Structure formats: C-alpha cells, structure tokens
Amino acid sequence: MNPDGEMMKTDQQSRTDQQTNDPTPKATGETIMKVSHLKKYYPIKGGVLSRVVGHVKAVDDVSFDIKEGETLGLVGESGCGKTTTGKTIMRLVSHTDGEVLFRGKNIFALSKSEMKAYRKEVQIIFQDPYGSLNPRQTVGDMLTEIITYHQLASGEGVQQRIRQLMEMVGLSDYHIGRYPHEFSGGQRQRIGIARALCLNPRMIICDEPVSALDVSIQSQILNLLKDLQAELGLTYLFIAHDLSVVKHISDRVGVMYLGRLAELSETDRLFENPLHPYTQALLSAIPVADPDHTAVKAVLKGDVPSPSNPPKGCVFHTRCPQCMPICSQEIPVMTEPEPNHYVACHLYPAEQQHRGKPEENQH
Amino acid sequence: MQTHLLELKDLTTEFSTPDGVVRAVDQVSFYIDQKETVGVVGESGCGKSVTSLSIMGLVAHPGKVKGEIRFDGKDLTKLSEREMRRIRGNEISMIFQEPMTSLNPVYTIGNQLCEPLRLHQGMSRKQAWQTAVEYLALVGISSPEKRVAEYPHQLSGGMQQRAMIAMALTCNPKLLIADEPTTALDVTIQAQILELMKDLKEQLSTSIMMITHDLAVVAEMCQRVIVMYAGRVVETAPVRQIFREPGHPYTEGLIRSIPKLHEKEQRLYEIKGVVPNPLNAPKGCKFNNRCEFATDRCREAEPALLEVAPGHEVRCFYPRHGKEVAQ
Amino acid sequence: MSSSNLQSPIPEPPVMPAEVTIQRSTSFRDDALRRFKKNPTAIFGLVIVILFLLLAIFGRQLTPFDPFAQNIRNAHQAPGGEHLLGTDFFGRDVLSRIIYGARISLFVGVSVVTIQAAIGVVVGLVAGYYGGKIEAVMMRLVDAFIAFPGIILAMAIMAVRGQGIENVIFALSFAGWPTFARLVRSEVISLKEREYVQAARGLGFHDAKIMFKHILPNCLATIIVYATMGIANPIIAEAGLSFLGLGATSEQATWGFQMSLERQYMRTAWWGVTFPGLAVMIVVLGFNLLGDGLRDVLDPRMKE
Numbered sequence: 001m002n003p004d005g006e007m008m009k010t011d012q013q014s015r016t017d018q019q020t021n022d023p024t025p026k027a028t029g030e031t032i033m034k035v036s037h038l039k040k041y042y043p044i045k046g047g048v049l050s051r052v053v054g055h056v057k058a059v060d061d062v063s064f065d066i067k068e069g070e071t072l073g074l075v076g077e078s079g080c081g082k083t084t085t086g087k088t089i090m091r092l093v094s095h096t097d098g099e100v101l102f103r104g105k106n107i108f109a110l111s112k113s114e115m116k117a118y119r120k121e122v123q124i125i126f127q128d129p130y131g132s133l134n135p136r137q138t139v140g141d142m143l144t145e146i147i148t149y150h151q152l153a154s155g156e157g158v159q160q161r162i163r164q165l166m167e168m169v170g171l172s173d174y175h176i177g178r179y180p181h182e183f184s185g186g187q188r189q190r191i192g193i194a195r196a197l198c199l200n201p202r203m204i205i206c207d208e209p210v211s212a213l214d215v216s217i218q219s220q221i222l223n224l225l226k227d228l229q230a231e232l233g234l235t236y237l238f239i240a241h242d243l244s245v246v247k248h249i250s251d252r253v254g255v256m257y258l259g260r261l262a263e264l265s266e267t268d269r270l271f272e273n274p275l276h277p278y279t280q281a282l283l284s285a286i287p288v289a290d291p292d293h294t295a296v297k298a299v300l301k302g303d304v305p306s307p308s309n310p311p312k313g314c315v316f317h318t319r320c321p322q323c324m325p326i327c328s329q330e331i332p333v334m335t336e337p338e339p340n341h342y343v344a345c346h347l348y349p350a351e352q353q354h355r356g357k358p359e360e361n362q363h
Numbered sequence: 364m365q366t367h368l369l370e371l372k373d374l375t376t377e378f379s380t381p382d383g384v385v386r387a388v389d390q391v392s393f394y395i396d397q398k399e400t401v402g403v404v405g406e407s408g409c410g411k412s413v414t415s416l417s418i419m420g421l422v423a424h425p426g427k428v429k430g431e432i433r434f435d436g437k438d439l440t441k442l443s444e445r446e447m448r449r450i451r452g453n454e455i456s457m458i459f460q461e462p463m464t465s466l467n468p469v470y471t472i473g474n475q476l477c478e479p480l481r482l483h484q485g486m487s488r489k490q491a492w493q494t495a496v497e498y499l500a501l502v503g504i505s506s507p508e509k510r511v512a513e514y515p516h517q518l519s520g521g522m523q524q525r526a527m528i529a530m531a532l533t534c535n536p537k538l539l540i541a542d543e544p545t546t547a548l549d550v551t552i553q554a555q556i557l558e559l560m561k562d563l564k565e566q567l568s569t570s571i572m573m574i575t576h577d578l579a580v581v582a583e584m585c586q587r588v589i590v591m592y593a594g595r596v597v598e599t600a601p602v603r604q605i606f607r608e609p610g611h612p613y614t615e616g617l618i619r620s621i622p623k624l625h626e627k628e629q630r631l632y633e634i635k636g637v638v639p640n641p642l643n644a645p646k647g648c649k650f651n652n653r654c655e656f657a658t659d660r661c662r663e664a665e666p667a668l669l670e671v672a673p674g675h676e677v678r679c680f681y682p683r684h685g686k687e688v689a690q
Numbered sequence: 691m692s693s694s695n696l697q698s699p700i701p702e703p704p705v706m707p708a709e710v711t712i713q714r715s716t717s718f719r720d721d722a723l724r725r726f727k728k729n730p731t732a733i734f735g736l737v738i739v740i741l742f743l744l745l746a747i748f749g750r751q752l753t754p755f756d757p758f759a760q761n762i763r764n765a766h767q768a769p770g771g772e773h774l775l776g777t778d779f780f781g782r783d784v785l786s787r788i789i790y791g792a793r794i795s796l797f798v799g800v801s802v803v804t805i806q807a808a809i810g811v812v813v814g815l816v817a818g819y820y821g822g823k824i825e826a827v828m829m830r831l832v833d834a835f836i837a838f839p840g841i842i843l844a845m846a847i848m849a850v851r852g853q854g855i856e857n858v859i860f861a862l863s864f865a866g867w868p869t870f871a872r873l874v875r876s877e878v879i880s881l882k883e884r885e886y887v888q889a890a891r892g893l894g895f896h897d898a899k900i901m902f903k904h905i906l907p908n909c910l911a912t913i914i915v916y917a918t919m920g921i922a923n924p925i926i927a928e929a930g931l932s933f934l935g936l937g938a939t940s941e942q943a944t945w946g947f948q949m950s951l952e953r954q955y956m957r958t959a960w961w962g963v964t965f966p967g968l969a970v971m972i973v974v975l976g977f978n979l980l981g982d983g984l985r986d987v988l989d990p991r992m993k994e
Contacts, residue, residue: 077549078520092888119894132885136907145903146893184637185407195889214406215576216634219620223631241549248622248631271624285554287579289621291602299558300551303519381724 032068032203032235033089037061037098040081040088044308056308058084060259061098063334066203071229071236073250073267075243075282079307081259082239086205089237090124091115120150123196127208129188133180139166139191140176146198165194168231170224186217193224203235210245222249243286247271255279258315259307261334265341275343278316314346322347367394368570369418369538372431376410376417379425385641387413389594390430392668395538400564400571402585402602404578404617408638410594411574415540418572419457420447435537453483456531460543462523466515472499472526473511476533483534498529501566503559521552528559535567542574557583578621582606587674590614593639593649596668600675608684610677612654648679656681722987732983738976746793755783757790757943766959776961778952784961788969791945794938795925795973798859802924803917805863810870811913815901817871818878829875832868840865841927848936855942858931862924873916877909911988919981922974929970945970 038059046053059081066072074082087093089100091107099106102118110118126132134142143162147153153161163173169190180188189209196204206225210218226249228234240246246253247267254264255276263276274280281300302319305311311318317327326346337348376388388410395401403411417428420439432439435454439447459465467475476495480486486494492511499507502525515523524544531539541560545553561584564571573584581588581602588605590598590613598611609615619632636653639645647665651657660680668678726732745752755773764781767773775784817828840862847861881887882905890900929946931937938947945966952962 077551087888090892092891116894119892124889124892126885126889128885132889134886134890134904134908137904149893149895149899186637192889195893199893214638215578215617216406216620217637219622219631220633220635222622223633226630243550244622244624247624248628268627282550283624285550286624287553287557287577287583288624289579289582289606289618291582291606293582299554301555303521303552304549 030068031065032103033237034065034101035085035089035098036063036101038063038085038088038095038100039097040084040093041096054308057259057310058307059088060310062256062259062261063098064254064261064264066235066237068202068235069229069233070251071238071249073238073240073246073253074256075240075246075253076256077241077282077304079258079304080256081307082241082256083207085256086124086207086237086239090122090205091118092124116150120199121201122203122205123199123201124205124207125189125192125196125209127212129185129192129212130180132192133188135180138177138179139171139194142191142195143176143198146195150199152199161198165197168197168228169194170220184217185213186220189213189217189221190224193221193228197228197232201234203237205237205239207239208241209238211240211242218245225249243282255282258304258310260315261342261344262316263341263343263345264334265338265343269338269341273338273341275337275341275348276316276345277320277322277347281319281321314344366436367433368397368399368435369572370394370431370433371414371418372433374414374417374428374430374432376413376422377427377429379427380642383642386594387426387641388417391591391594391596393589393596393599395570395572397537398564398568398570399587400573400585402573402575402581402588403591404575404581404588405591406576406638408593408641409591411591412542414591415457415542415572415574418540419451419455420444421451449483452479452531452536453534454536455538455540456534456536457540457542458524458527458531458544460546462520462527462547463515465527466523468515471512471514472518476511476526476530479530479534494533495529498533499526501532501563502526502529503555504529520548521555524548524552524556525559528556528563532563532567532569536569538570538572540572540574543576544573545580546575546577553580560584578606578618590617593644594641595649595678596676597650597678598676599668600672600677604672604675608672608675610671610675610682610684611650611679612656612683613650615683656683726983726987729983729986731979732986735976735979735981735983738972739980742792742796742973742976745789746796749789749793753783753786753789755786757782757786759783766955766962768959769961769965775965776959778948778962779955779959784948784965787943787948788945788966791943791948791966792969792973794855794942794944795928795946795970798855798862798928798944799921799925799973799977801859802862802866803920805859806866806920807870807913807917809863810867810872811874811906813867813871814874815878815906818875819882819897819901819905821879825875828871832871835864835868836872841930844927844931845934845936848931853935853937853939855938855944858928858937859924861931862927865927866920866923869920870913870916873912874909877912878905881905881908915981915985915988918984919978922977925970925973 039061040059041055041057043052044054044056045051062081062085064072074085076082084093088095095108099108101107102122105114107118140162143165144158147158147161162176166172166175171187171190171194175187180191183191209225210221213221222245225236229236236249238246238249250267252265253267253270255262255278257278263270263274263279270279271283274283285299300319305315305318311328313328313330314320314332317323320327324346330346332344332346333350334342334344335348335350336342371394372392374388374391375386378385378387391410391414403414405411413422416422418432418439420442422428428440430440434450439450442450473492473495476498477488477491480491480494481488496507496511499511504510504522504525510518515526518526544560545556548556557580560571563569573581575581585602588600588602589596590605590611592613598605598609598614600610605614606618609618613634616632616634620634622631634653639649639652645652645662647663648654648657648661649665651661654661666678666680668676671677671682671684759782761781764777765779767777769776773783773785775788777783778787813828813832817825843864844861847864848857851857851860887900887904890904928937928944929949932944932946933950933953935950938944940947948966949963952959956963
C-alpha cells in the first residue's frame with residue numbers, strides 16, 4: 001500500500017508490518033469498547049417558559065460490547081436510536097446516563113488530552129456523501145489540515161501520507177486538488193473514509209455509509225471497507241437499516257427498536273434463528289431479489305410508536321404478534337437463551353437462561 | 364395484434380444546458396399492457412424518472428420531448444396542455460418517493476382526495492367526501508372517518524404513503540406510475556405498502572409502472588422488467604428471465620452486486636467506475652468503460668436492442684445469456 | 691445542470707489528463723462567473739460601483755477644478771457653462787466636489803460595513819455555535835440594539851464626540867452589526883448540523899478552528915451579499931448626519947455635507963443640492979444591484 005515503504009515509517013506502516021506477521025487480524029476477542037446502560041434523552045420543551053415537558057428517549061438503556069477487529073452491526077428502522085448511539089459513542093452528542101468504556105476508560109470522563117487521544121482512536125464515516133465534506137476545501141487541504149493539526153507528519157511527509165491515504169481508498173493523486181462537488185457520490189464516500197483513516201484509528205463508526213449510494217457503487221464501498229479492515233485490523237461499528245448489507249459485513253449484529261436493543265448475536269445465528277418477534281418480522285419483511293422466493297410474510301401491523309411516548313412495558317408489544325399480558329407491564333431484561341445470543345423478550349424468561357459460561361461483560 | 368395500454372416509441376427527452384445538450388432519455392421504446400406491472404430499473408441518472416415525467420407531460424422548460432407516447436390509442440405528445448390535464452390524475456396517476464413533500468401541508472387529506480374527484484368525475488362535495496373515506500379504508504388506514512379530516516403532518520410516513528396511494532387511485536386510473544414508492548420507508552412499512560399495492564392491483568385491475576433502483580422490490584412486484592442505463596433501455600425481459608438469465612453485463616452486474624440475504628459471500632461483485640457524465644458518454648456502447656467483456660467492437664459501435672429469447676431483448680453484442688444474434 | 695459537474699470516471703486515472711483536472715477545479719467559480727455574466731442588472735451595478743471606485747481612487751487627478759478653491763464672483767453659476775454641474779455658494783465647482791466626495795463617502799460605506807460585519811460575524815458565530823445560555827444572552831443584546839433606532843444612537847454619539855469622519859464611522863458601526871449577527875447565527879445553526887462540521891469535531895479540532903475554518907467560509911457568500919447591499923446604508927446615513935450638521939467637517943466635504951451647505955439655496959440654485967444627492971442615489975443603486983446579482987450567483991442553494 002505504500003510504494004516508498006522504506007522512507008516512511010508512520011504508525012500506520014508499522015502496524016501493517018505487524019499484521020503481516022500475524023495472519024489472523026480478525027477479531028482477537030479482546031473487548032475494545034464496552035457500552036453499558038447508555039441512555040440519551042432529548043428534552044421536549046413546551047409552554048411559554050419553555051419548560052421541559054417530556055423526553056424523547058432516543059437511546060434507552062443500551063448495552064453491548066465490541067471486540068477488537070470485529071464488525072458489530074446495528075440495525076433498526078428509522079427512529080430506533082442506532083445513529084444516536086453512534087454519535088454518543090463518538091461524543092458528538094452528550095449522553096444522559098450510562099457509560100462507554102474504551103479500553104477500560106470511561107469516555108465521558110476523559111481529560112482534554114485523553115479526549116484528543118480518543119479522537120485519534122475512534123473515527124466516524126457519515127451517510128450523506130453530499131453533506132459530509134466541506135464544500136470549500138479541496139481533498140488535499142482537508143487531509144493536510146488533519147495531519148498538521150495532530151502533528152502526524154511534517155514537510156514532505158504530509159504529501160506522502162495524503163498520497164498513501166488516497167491510494168488506500170482507491171483514489172488517485174490527481175483527485176487531491178479537487179473540490180467535493182467535482183466527485184460522484186461513491187467517490188465522496190471514499191474521501192470520507194480517507195478522512196476517517198487519516199488519524200490511524202483503531203475503530204470506525206460507520207453511520208449508514210452506503211445507504212445513499214447506488215447498488216453498483218454500494219458494493220464497491222462495502223468491499224473497500226472489508227479490505228481496509230483486513231489490511232489495518234480495524235474494528236467497525238456498522239450502523240445501517242439495510243439488513244442484507246449488515247449481514248454481509250458484520251460478525252455480530254444487534255437489532256434495535258425504539259431506543260432499545262432487542263436482540264444481539266452472531267450474524268449467522270441471528271439470521272438463521274431469530275428469537276425476538278421483532279427480528280423475525282424484520283427478516284421476513286425484506287424483499288428478496290429472487291422472483292421464485294416465496295416466503296410466508298409476517299407483515300407487521302401499524303407504525304413505530306413515537307419515541308417521545310413509547311409504550312409501557314416492552315416497547316414492541318403494540319405491534320407484536322405474540323404479545324402476552326406481561327409484555328405491557330414489565331420491561332423485559334436481556335437474557336441469553338443460547339450461548340452468545342442475547343434477547344430482550346418475555347418469551348425467553350431469565351429462568352430458562354442458557355447455563356453456559358455467561359459472558360461477564362453482558363448483563 | 365393486441366394493442367398495448369402504453370407504448371413508447373423512440374422517446375427522447377433532452378435538456379439544453381450551458382455545456383451542451385443532455386439526452387436524459389435516449390430513444391426509449393417499451394410497452395405496458397393492461398393489468399401488467401412493469402419495473403423500470405436503473406441507477407441514479409439513468410433516465411428512469413425523466414421517462415415517467417415525459418409520459419405525464421411534466422417535463423419542464425428547457426426540456427424537450429420527442430418521439431411517440433401512445434396511451435390508450437392517443438399520442439400524448441400531440442395533446443394540448445388542457446387535454447393532458449384531463450388525463451393526468453385521472454387516467455394516469457403517479458405516486459412519488461417522498462409522501463411528505465408530495466402532500467400539500469395546508470390542506471386536509473380529505474380536501475386533497477376530493478379535489479381530483481370533483482375535478483375529473485364531477486362529484487358533489489358530499490359524494491367526493493364519502494368516496495375519499497372509502498378509499499382511505501381501501502388502502503388500510505384505520506378509522507378513515509377521522510383521518511380524512513387530518514392534515515398530512517398528523518400522519519406517520521407509512522400512513523402518508525397510503526394516503527398518497529389512495530389519492531392516486533381515487534379516479535380509478537388505467538395506469539399508475541410509482542416512482543420509488545417505498546425507498547423512503549422502513550422495511551416493515553415497505554412490506555405493508557408492497558402488499559397493499561399487490562392487493563389493489565388485483566382489485567382495481569390497474570397497470571403499474573414501478574420505477575425503482577431496488578431489484579428486490581422488482582422481484583416481488585413485477586411481471587416484466589426494463590433495465591435502463593445512461594438514458595437507454597439496455598435490457599427488457601420477464602422478471603424470472605432477468606434474474607435467472609440476465610443478458611446484459613450491466614444487469615448481471617447489478618444483480619450480482621447486491622448482498623444476498625440467504626447466501627454467504629466474502630466479496631461482493633463490483634461494477635467498476637461510475638455512471639458516465641451524460642455530456643461525455645463513451646462512444647459505442649454506453650457501458651463499455653465499465654464492462655469487463657468490452658471489446659473494440661463495443662467501443663466503436665452501439666449495439667441495437669435485439670431479441671435473444673422470446674420477450675427478452677438485450678442491447679449487447681455479446682449477451683451473457685440467450686442466443687447471440689447478428690447485429 | 692449541477693449533476694453534470696459531479697461525475698468523473700474513476701478508478702481509471704489515465705482517462706483524465708492533468709490539465710483537465712486543474713481546469714475542472716475552478717468549475718464552481720466558472721459557473722458563478724457565467725451566471726453573473728448572464729445577469730444584466732448585476733453587470734450594470736458592477737459598472738456603477740467600479741466607476742465610483744475609480745473616481746474615489748483617482749479623484750484628485752480627475753477633478754477639473756480644485757474642489758476647495760473659493761471664488762465668490764463665480765458663486766452659483768448654472769450648470770452647462772465652464773462648470774459642467776455649476777458652482778456652489780462659494781463658487782466652488784460642484785463636479786469637482788462630487789468627485790472629491792466620492793472617496794470619503796465610499797470610505798465611510800466600506801469601513802462601516804467592514805466593522806459591522808466583523809462584530810456581527812463573531813457574535814453570530816459564537817452565539818450560533820455554542821447555543822444555550824451564551825446564545826440567549828448574546829441574542830438579547832442583539833435584540834436590544836436592533837430595537838434602538840440606529841440614527842438616533844448615531845446622532846447621540848456624534849453629539850458627544852463631535853464632528854469628523856472617524857466619529858461618523860464609529861457612530862454608524864454601532865447600528866448595523868446586529869443584523870449581521872442574526873444572519874450569521876441562523877446560518878451557523880443550520881451549518882453546524884452538517885456532517886462535515888460533525889466530522890471536524892470528531893477529528894478533535896478545537897472550536898475556534900471549526901468556527902472559522904469550517905463554518906465561516908460556508909456562510910461567506912451570504913455575508914458578502916448582505917455586506918454589498920449594506921454599503922448603501924452608511925453612505926445614506928452619513929449623508930443624513932452631515933446634512934444635519936452632525937457628520938463630516940468642511941475639509942472632509944462629503945456628499946451629505948455638500949447638500950447640507952447648499953440646501954438653503956435650493957430654490958435659486960437647485961444644482962448645488964441635487965447633484966450630490968443624485969451621486970448618493972446612483973451609488974446606492976449600484977451597490978444594491980450588485981448585491982442582488984451576487985445573491986443570484988452565490989446563493990448557497992444554487993451551488994449544491
């Protein structure tokens with residue numbers, strides 16, 4: 001990836017060197033990030049004195065962990081809180097309660113210098129390829145600014161690093177001097193990826209990175225993300241509403257509904273044996289690009305309730321085909337009916353918990 | 364020989380820009396029969412939406428529409444604006460991608476539903492209101508008597524799209540053009556809307572022209588598929604044929620590049636590059652700069668749209684499936 | 691068609707030669723220029739503004755007579771004779787004095803707007819970016835300034851500080867900045883939700899950098915448009931103040947000052963007050979037309 005590898009030894013370079021020695025960069029199993037009981041409420045103001053009259057519970061008591069080198073997918077429909085979760089972890093919005101431990105340190109209690117270090121470790125890629133780049137900056141200016149601000153290189157090294165980044169994301173040198181409006185959607189998304197990679201992060205939050213792209217471009221970007229992960233050993237939190245995309249790229253998947261995590265498991269297990277009625281409905285709702293595919297559809301009735309006034313008990317009970325009396329009373333807790341398969345649903349009570357070695361960093 | 368409900372012959376829509384003339388739609392010919400659902404598929408900029416606007420006679424200045432649009436025996440391009448208005452919303456109606464921007468926020472759902480009924484069918488106020496309620500019930504809106512008096516913002520996205528569909532159907536059109544009707548909706552809502560459209564089609568025997576980029580939606584809904592690329596029709600075939608034996612390398616690439624839900628694959632197929640700038644499209648076959656099978660012949664001349672199997676036409680010198688035909 | 695600029699073939703680099711790249715990099719500017727050229731009123735405004743700017747810069751070389759040379763015997767000569775636009779009560783050439791006044795009037799306009807914009811931009815940026823209490827306090831201050839009639843404030847300041855062009859600039863700068871602050875604040879509030887601003891925060895940039903490097907350049911178009919149109923205001927206000935005797939001194943002979951001297955002779959020698967007035971009107975018109983044209987060209991909604 002770097003034609004002049006000898007001349008330049010950034011961390012990036014040495015890191016890739018290490019990976020060449022280690023043939024399995026994928027999921028080392030060590031927890032890189034642990035999210036516990038994360039909450040993000042937005043106040044609703046009303047009345048003449050703009051007093052707080054209620055809360056939109058965008059993220060409500062969400063817990064999961066991410067292992068080094070893996071891709072954790074977060075899926076759900078609009079308003080389920082997946083994007084807010086990503087932005088809270090990125091500390092782009094403040095949190096209401098709970099904690100996020102990155103390598104054991106609570107990111108909400110970092111000092112200024114620790115925060116700067118955290119920014120280098122965790123980066124984000126956005127959805128909108130048109131809004132995510134500053135229209136007044138060329139690609140080169142943008143990357144130079146980041147590199148010099150964080151003093152990652154100087155002099156000739158800056159240009160070299162930029163060329164290296166461009167090559168990594170599949171763009172060429174002559175793109176460096178161009179403005180965002182000169183690029184197509186897919187190319188802009190590549191530039192967004194280059195920006196995220198610029199600081200040599202260990203983890204990238206991908207917030208719907210391909211949902212605004214055409215099908216043929218979408219596969220280019222998904223392949224690029226996979227290649228980069230293999231090359232650099234990155235950890236992804238991949239947020240999307242498209243289940244086939246999430247299935248393709250993720251090692252584990254979490255399904256969110258109305259601010260809460262409904263189910264979390266390894267990708268294959270989740271897609272083959274979904275436990276939560278919402279996941280089941282979601283999976284059966286996806287249209288399949290195969291005219292001979294005739295699955296029985298469990299079409300969900302009604303709409304997602306408003307997150308400012310979520311249903312009591314289980315938030316899904318208003319649409320759930322298997323609703324029981326308890327569902328409108330009690331909020332279900334996360335249980336583990338199968339090893340590494342977590343679900344928050346009264347159909348799987350805690351007594352029937354799988355008796356294997358529960359992973360300590362889950363509930 | 365049967366007559367088609369809608370038949371386009373060499374439809375060309377051009378826009379003159381300061382940089383030159385852009386042919387958004389380039390000699391497009393296809394037909395839609397009675398009670399048929401036809402999918403028009405392609406990526407952004409392929410001309411699928413401009414095609415539908417041309418049919419509706421809604422191409423704004425400086426666009427120019429040439430060719431023939433034969434609908435129910437009339438050539439729509441020859442009609443006056445006045446005659447066109449009688450067809451729009453009455454015989455052909457349209458559903459758009461964004462329900463919120465297509466509904467007028469200052470009128471109630473009922474008002475907006477009644478308008479075409481009173482205009483085209485000459486119903487009385489009371490009659491129209493009654494029909495509006497019936498149609499809201501038809502599209503599965505609960506307590507329609509109440510909803511009919513509400514404003515668009517009081518409905519959820521799925522409900523708005525249902526109201527849009529109700530509005531498009533009130534005059535019992537012969538053709539419904541649905542431009543990405545479910546793209547802005549969530550999966551579970553999309554499933555509801557697609558089911559609804561299938562049901563309604565059976566009940567009302569309307570033809571549907573389904574414009575979408577989503578091949579999965581096409582597979583669920585359509586009988587026949589038209590694939591467009593850079594303003595051109597590159598392939599048209601019955602839906603099963605498209606998915607089983609795609610003829611054009613572009614169609615094949617599109618199908619292969621979607622992540623499959625029921626298969627495990629390490630890498631997705633990629634179509635290299637991007638859609639060409641319409642002002643700077645390659646010579647010969649428009650797809651030649653992205654095609655892995657392109658030869659010098661493809662860079663010299665543009666292939667014609669020829670039949671490779673019954674009902675299956677492909678614009679390619681070297682179709683991937685079906686018999687190769689002398690061009 | 692904006693979409694025609696977006697597409698370019700990747701990832702096959704050789705397709706596009708380097709020269710093309712450089713040329714294409716300016717396409718937004720080319721586009722803007724082309725749109726500007728197609729706008730006759732904007733061109734007309736620009737021509738007026740340039741003409742007056744030239745007058746301001748080369749005024750001393752262009753004046754047919756010394757604008758201060760008094761000659762009582764020549765007093766109030768009608769226009770058309772030796773003096774193209776006539777003479778004033780002291781026999782000074784009206785045309786020369788208008789040319790001379792252009793410099794001071796434009797100087798007042800440009801410097802007042804610059805100061806107003808500088809204050810307004812900082813206040814608007816900070817208020818819009820931080821929001822909350824900071825915004826509430828700052829914007830109430832802005833409201834208070836807007837509620838107070840600007841010309842009265844300026845008159846009060848002039849009355850305290852005395853005549854002189856520096857004091858005019860100081861006094862007028864107090865009035866216009868809140869409008870800039872409001873304008874910038876509303877732009878900032880929408881821009882800070884843009885993903886590139888969020889990305890900049892995610893990259894750990896400090897607030898000042900984000901504000902001045904990533905948000906400000908993107909509201910510049912609006913600021914330029916408003917400032918161009920806003921130049922007219924201080925020119926008028928200065929003329930008004932001078933007319934009331936609260937503005938320039940006699941050495942600074944601005945258009946307003948000239949009008950104030952000559953107003954008592956309006957019945958007998960209309961030219962003394964009319965021509966400086968026309969000069970004000972034409973300059974104001976020029977800046978307004980130019981501003982309108984710039985808005986058509988630079989409007990952010992048209993570029994994206």
